[in-house]
Amino acid sequence: MDQTTATQASRPLPTVGARHIDPHAYPDGIAFLDGQYLPMSQAKVSVLDWGFLHSDATYDTVHVWNGRFFRLDLHLDRFFGGLEKLRMTIPFDRDGVAEILHNCVALSGHRAAYVEMLGTRGASPTFSRDPRQAINRFMAFAVPFGSVANAEQLQRGLRVAISDKVRIPPASVDPSIKNYHWLDLVRGLYDAYDRGAETALILDFNGNVAEGPGFNVFCVKDGKLSTPAIGVLPGITRRTVFDLCAEDGLVAAAADVSVAALKAADEVFITSTAGGIMPVTEIDGAAIADGKVGPVTGRLMVLYWQKHDDPAWSSQVSYP
Amino acid sequence: MDQTTATQASRPLPTVGARHIDPHAYPDGIAFLDGQYLPMSQAKVSVLDWGFLHSDATYDTVHVWNGRFFRLDLHLDRFFGGLEKLRMTIPFDRDGVAEILHNCVALSGHRAAYVEMLGTRGASPTFSRDPRQAINRFMAFAVPFGSVANAEQLQRGLRVAISDKVRIPPASVDPSIKNYHWLDLVRGLYDAYDRGAETALILDFNGNVAEGPGFNVFCVKDGKLSTPAIGVLPGITRRTVFDLCAEDGLVAAAADVSVAALKAADEVFITSTAGGIMPVTEIDGAAIADGKVGPVTGRLMVLYWQKHDDPAWSSQVSYP
Numbered sequence: 001m002d003q004t005t006a007t008q009a010s011r012p013l014p015t016v017g018a019r020h021i022d023p024h025a026y027p028d029g030i031a032f033l034d035g036q037y038l039p040m041s042q043a044k045v046s047v048l049d050w051g052f053l054h055s056d057a058t059y060d061t062v063h064v065w066n067g068r069f070f071r072l073d074l075h076l077d078r079f080f081g082g083l084e085k086l087r088m089t090i091p092f093d094r095d096g097v098a099e100i101l102h103n104c105v106a107l108s109g110h111r112a113a114y115v116e117m118l119g120t121r122g123a124s125p126t127f128s129r130d131p132r133q134a135i136n137r138f139m140a141f142a143v144p145f146g147s148v149a150n151a152e153q154l155q156r157g158l159r160v161a162i163s164d165k166v167r168i169p170p171a172s173v174d175p176s177i178k179n180y181h182w183l184d185l186v187r188g189l190y191d192a193y194d195r196g197a198e199t200a201l202i203l204d205f206n207g208n209v210a211e212g213p214g215f216n217v218f219c220v221k222d223g224k225l226s227t228p229a230i231g232v233l234p235g236i237t238r239r240t241v242f243d244l245c246a247e248d249g250l251v252a253a254a255a256d257v258s259v260a261a262l263k264a265a266d267e268v269f270i271t272s273t274a275g276g277i278m279p280v281t282e283i284d285g286a287a288i289a290d291g292k293v294g295p296v297t298g299r300l301m302v303l304y305w306q307k308h309d310d311p312a313w314s315s316q317v318s319y320p
Numbered sequence: 321m322d323q324t325t326a327t328q329a330s331r332p333l334p335t336v337g338a339r340h341i342d343p344h345a346y347p348d349g350i351a352f353l354d355g356q357y358l359p360m361s362q363a364k365v366s367v368l369d370w371g372f373l374h375s376d377a378t379y380d381t382v383h384v385w386n387g388r389f390f391r392l393d394l395h396l397d398r399f400f401g402g403l404e405k406l407r408m409t410i411p412f413d414r415d416g417v418a419e420i421l422h423n424c425v426a427l428s429g430h431r432a433a434y435v436e437m438l439g440t441r442g443a444s445p446t447f448s449r450d451p452r453q454a455i456n457r458f459m460a461f462a463v464p465f466g467s468v469a470n471a472e473q474l475q476r477g478l479r480v481a482i483s484d485k486v487r488i489p490p491a492s493v494d495p496s497i498k499n500y501h502w503l504d505l506v507r508g509l510y511d512a513y514d515r516g517a518e519t520a521l522i523l524d525f526n527g528n529v530a531e532g533p534g535f536n537v538f539c540v541k542d543g544k545l546s547t548p549a550i551g552v553l554p555g556i557t558r559r560t561v562f563d564l565c566a567e568d569g570l571v572a573a574a575a576d577v578s579v580a581a582l583k584a585a586d587e588v589f590i591t592s593t594a595g596g597i598m599p600v601t602e603i604d605g606a607a608i609a610d611g612k613v614g615p616v617t618g619r620l621m622v623l624y625w626q627k628h629d630d631p632a633w634s635s636q637v638s639y640p
Contacts, residue, residue, distance in 0.1 A: 013423055013427055014357050016357045016358060016359065016427055017356045017357065017358050018358075018359075018362075019358075020353060020358055021354070023354055024354075024366065024455075025445035026366065026368065026445065027445070033340060034341070037335065037336045038336060038337050038338075038339075038340055039336065039338075040368065042340040043366065043367040043368070044340065044364035044365060044366055045366075045367055045372055046344065046346065046363065046364055047363040047364060047365055047438075047461060048346065048347070048360065048363070048463075050502075050506075051372070052365055052371070052372050052500070054500055054502035054505075054506060055375035055501055055502060055503065056506050086503075087510060103333055103334055107333055107334070107336055118367075121506075123344070125344070125345035125346065125347070127347045127463055127464075128466075129533075129594070131509060131510070135344075139367060141367060143368075144447075148449065165491070165492065166492045168488050168493070168501070169486065169492070171486040171525075172485065172486045172487065172489070172504040173501075173503045173504055173507075179503055180372070180375045181375055181488070181501045181503060182376060183374075183375065183376065183406075183493045183499055185374075186370075186374060186376050186406075186441075186451055187493075190451070205489075213449075320333055
């Protein structure tokens with residue numbers, strides 16, 4: 001180190017700029033931050049916000065399809081539930097947040113949008129480590145809709161690998177608080193890529209299947225649907241599958257799903273706000289049943305997208 | 321929702337600003353970002369950076385005391401190890417990062433500084449969910465030195481509570497990758513505050529003591545030191561205690577530390593870059609031994625701060 005110091009001492013120090021010149025490109029969209037509506041390039045979090053430094057944050061993502069929010073009320077419920085569990089407060093109630101989300105989408109012009117609301121612990125001006133002294137912050141943004149599966153994958157089914165990574169257990173982090181703790185899922189993704197798959201599932205602490213990066217998983221066996229019950233995010237699209245099954249006379253249950261049961265299923269699909277209901281036709285290099293998208297999956301996909309025009313399940317954005 | 325939509329439709333949409341006007345105050349310091357040295361108010365991460373949205377990031381924190389970095393080499397080792405395990409690359413080698421950290425401190429003028437280097441997954445301009453398509457980012461900053469314990473707490477010892485939260489296990493996230501997954505620790509902190517304590521310890525998945533928010537823990541019993549072995553961050557200050565013990569003829573071991581053993585110890589202390597070696601004199605409302613800072617703790621605290629002037633353990637900052 002002393003040599004390094006000596007070298008540095010002989011050089012003049014660099015100058016300090018007044019303002020960051022951002023060289024990065026951003027998707028087209030609108031954000032809400034500190035009372036202002038801004039282009040996505042301006043949607044930034046201080047590096048000192050505990051939402052970044054400690055991932056001390058919760059969020060929710062809702063989508064807009066054909067100019068309509070889908071099940072916004074359920075996403076608002078979960079978001080405000082997460083804030084309360086983390087003991088965060090924001091200066092907006094449900095209607096206030098709904099209005100901000102609406103404005104972000106309307107100003108963006110996106111008819112198909114991925115819309116995120118988020119609350120962070122924030123920071124105190126003194127950089128105190130006591131989270132009670134931090135001023136909590138709220139942000140929201142709307143960007144173009146994105147899907148876990150692309151058009152080809154939706155048509156032929158995703159190729160998934162099961163990683164031995166264990167989803168962060170509920171004894172550590174309450175999974176009903178939608179959170180950004182994803183290093184287990186990111187590691188699972190790289191494990192999947194290494195094995196030639198397109199996305200990953202990881203395990204729960206008992207060795208059963210838990211969930212994947214941003215999605216829940218279902219299997220169909222003898223006409224009955226199952227999805228992991230414990231240690232998973234209670235996804236809104238997962239819940240929507242239960243609601244669609246109830247309407248359509250299908251039996252669905254939350255229960256342990258072993259790796260063996262998943263591989264021996266008649267059909268497998270994943271669910272996410274980012275893409276809806278998406279078929280899986282290959283796990284760890286082996287086909288699920290005949291390797292084609294199954295009839296139950298296909299029917300649920302149709303019902304799911306039909307609901308997006310139903311005023312009982314969706315609400316219109318008023319574009320300028 | 322339809323009513324809400326109707327109300328919103330009747331109002332004009334808000335205007336979109338060109339640039340964020342930041343109402344928040346920041347500590348005095350200098351950051352490095354995108355090749356620029358900037359005031360802390362400009363040190364921001366895009367909300368679309370996976371380092372924020374998925375806490376897909378690693379970092380390290382080194383401190384400067386009396387104008388000297390302490391054990392910078394060890395922090396650089398751990399930081400580059402974390403980057404490699406997360407499969408991230410940054411456009412700087414060890415010397416490059418050391419120079420940036422040096423410049424941040426020198427430009428800040430802080431003689432006692434908390435200095436952080438961090439790597440995030442970054443993002444792709446298309447907001448692709450594939451982490452392989454993201455451009456990894458590097459940042460660094462120097463702010464005034466902060467401590468887990470204030471002056472009074474250092475003198476009389478911290479009051480700690482043990483939460484039943486379980487530290488995120490190694491099967492989920494490799495603890496040797498220093499990471500921002502802190503919701504378990506934040507929950508432990510609130511549990512501790514609720515019980516009148518000043519900070520928290522949480523458990524490992526076997527029910528033994530793991531660590532606290534940003535620190536490791538040691539106990540002393542019959543002259544021998546122990547610190548939890550598994551599921552904890554391998555802290556540099558923790559390692560420094562082992563090094564000081566070796567120089568001073570003390571026996572220290574990494575091993576399981578039960579809650580009962582911790583409470584029955586002769587002395588307890590915590591270790592962190594943010595504060596060094598800090599005594600604990602009360603756990604769950606009961607005094608440790610006679611409730612005073614013990615002799616081994618006191619001696620290690622003195623040795624620890626003495627090493628900050630030793631050129632073998634520290635390196636000088638060249639201020640302008």
